[in-house]
Amino acid sequence: MRDATLCHLVREARSASGEWAESANDETLLIHKKRGVGSDQYVGPGGKVEPGETPRECVVREVREEVGIEVRDPVKVGEFEYYSEDWNALVHVYRATEYAGDPVETDEAVPEWFPVDDLPLSEMWATDRDWLPTVLAGGTSRGRFVYHGGDPRLVEVETDVPIERTAGVDHATS
Numbered sequence: 001m002r003d004a005t006l007c008h009l010v011r012e013a014r015s016a017s018g019e020w021a022e023s024a025n026d027e028t029l030l031i032h033k034k035r036g037v038g039s040d041q042y043v044g045p046g047g048k049v050e051p052g053e054t055p056r057e058c059v060v061r062e063v064r065e066e067v068g069i070e071v072r073d074p075v076k077v078g079e080f081e082y083y084s085e086d087w088n089a090l091v092h093v094y095r096a097t098e099y100a101g102d103p104v105e106t107d108e109a110v111p112e113w114f115p116v117d118d119l120p121l122s123e124m125w126a127t128d129r130d131w132l133p134t135v136l137a138g139g140t141s142r143g144r145f146v147y148h149g150g151d152p153r154l155v156e157v158e159t160d161v162p163i164e165r166t167a168g169v170d171h172a173t174s
């Protein structure tokens with residue numbers, strides 16, 4: 001099974017006086033994918049882990065390549081197995097709040113910020129609604145999703161589970 005990554009950048013809301021505001025006003029960066037797995041849907045930036053690369057290195061590279069942002073603090077907050085007729089993956093999910101740059105459109109993706117409580121769920125992977133709100137709120141999640149004909153047939157999700165929160169270190173895949 002192929003290792004892949006996903007990154008959910010969270011732009012934390014501030015009030016007019018510069019104080020932290022309610023987390024419900026936070027925004028997350030999604031991309032409208034132009035090609036590849038899940039094209040024409042909204043998804044967090046990410047992609048396949050290359051040989052010799054760690055998932056953390058992958059997620060930093062993919063966000064740079066897809067939207068031109070340099071992620072500073074990716075923290076692993078989730079992991080799920082994804083199975084379908086034509087694509088299986090072990091997906092490592094990261095959350096990040098520190099980054100440099102503004103998102104730019106590339107030939108892979110159109111970036112767009114969404115409020116965390118107003119996500120375009122009908123245009124996302126069906127099972128994202130089962131774990132993404134938890135992850136965006138700072139929690140963790142682990143799951144197993146089996147899709148057939150584009151529809152989820154088996155969904156197993158646990159939230160607020162222990163995840164090795166590898167902020168700096170993780171392991172290269174073969």
Ligand SMILES: Nc1nc2c([nH]c(=O)n2[C@H]2C[C@H](O)[C@@H](COP(=O)(O)OP(=O)(O)OP(=O)(O)O)O2)c(=O)[nH]1
Pocket residue numbers: 004005006035036037038043044045046047048049082089091125127128145
């Ligand atoms: N949000 C979400 N993402 C998923 C699910 N299943 C799944 O494989 N992904 C993600 C993980 C990867 O980021 C992406 C698959 O990698 P990809 O084949 O699109 O990679 P890519 O074209 O962006 O990048 P590349 O490595 O080929 O350059 O899809 C899912 O159920 N929900």
